[in-house]
Amino acid sequence: MNDRLYALLARDLHTAISKGSHLPGSMLPGEHELAATHGVSRQTVRAALDLLEKDGLVERRRGAGTFVLESRPPTGFGQSVLSTEELVHYARDTRRTVQSVDDIVADQAVADTIGARPGSHWMRIRSLRIDPQRPQAPICQSYAYVAPVLERLKDHLGDETTALCNLISRHCGVDVDVIDQELQGAIVSKDIADALHAEAGSPALRILRRYRDAKGWVFLTSVGLHPADRFAYRMRLARTRLTG
Amino acid sequence: MNDRLYALLARDLHTAISKGSHLPGSMLPGEHELAATHGVSRQTVRAALDLLEKDGLVERRRGAGTFVLESRPPTGFGQSVLSTEELVHYARDTRRTVQSVDDIVADQAVADTIGARPGSHWMRIRSLRIDPQRPQAPICQSYAYVAPVLERLKDHLGDETTALCNLISRHCGVDVDVIDQELQGAIVSKDIADALHAEAGSPALRILRRYRDAKGWVFLTSVGLHPADRFAYRMRLARTRLTG
DNA sequence: TAGTGGTCTAGACCACGCC
């Protein structure tokens, strides 16, 4: 449990919004007022609003106010991702729980999904990603396929908050340069429904990622399945600008 | 030019790092020290470091310090960054077929999905996106909700290859600045299975897009459903670099 | 134990949106 003040305040505001105390489109009390009524500093209020904004619940308009975007029940839990760094840092707020680690030889199916040769060797890490706030509803079940050369990774899987590619970077000296990503609709299959505490046949988002180093070598491939009611992939596409 | 203090400090630190004043792997001066030497408050230092961290130049470890990450030379390998332009180009190879256009009043469900007020008025365009190579298997069925002010758009829906937001830009004088996008797993519902020539209950990718102009105004919202066997959203996440 | 980043307070001024 996160007992930081701003996290608590964020939860309070979140439940208040989902209970209808603040209707979509309406303005929240100003930051100064929130600070006064909740007996905290304005910076704490701002940190709390940062969280709500990151999750897409509110929108801030300079000079105007902070507005409620949606009042859906707390099912829509999402991440906004703009760059590899943000993706990699998304691990911060969630925990990885390793279910199994084994060495496998790729059959045709595995070879197809991860784009490898049939017969090639891989270390396979099966894990769940869990939001500490809702441990009963895992956000994602995934298979990660790691090149056998990076065997030392095994010794550091205990670190539950660091993204795999960061662990590899830190302990194996291989750095991510780009991530090729593929998102597709999918359905929760029977064999993983239990682990996810989800219903077999329910909709999900399948994300396949290939992590490449600067030379283009794919050192890590992961396939994750995110139940639709627990995860949405949010991103902002911006016009490219010449100067910052 | 951005003359926020923390942005200036971020640039200073960035150039210092790229000039070799701080080698990769080494620790930056502590936040307190940076604040003192640069004559700013610690919060300003932290805001600057936030930028550097978001751009992947440094890594912060609680209790340990802030460390310089490897500053890769520009390998020229992955210069592809996702932008609105790329998204808009995808419309080139496919055709939009308008099924219906009507003026609606948002009920609760519509208001929730597009983030508007219930009772507000919208122009709704229902359409299919079709790959000429495979006309029998539409790529996407979508609903676009357009602000009534942009009524003139109706006269130009005959143009099947230009993206809606480009039509609006061309004929209504409103330009896209950013697109907020949300991807989620979903299932083909009965009422649109026919139009898509897909099986009801089969997996799909749901993409919700909010198009904003420079002032942040959402002038177009679209919800598209892409059958999993016909469409996957591919993207490459590349490391970002600070400007300047 | 010393130093670090993470959090928090109580003030302040500013640019901006709205009226």
Added chain:
DNA sequence: GCGTGGTCTAGACCACTAC
């Protein structure tokens, strides 16, 4: 003009890491 969010200051205490 007024209230808003954005920025900034100058303090403080804490949990954590490294030694």
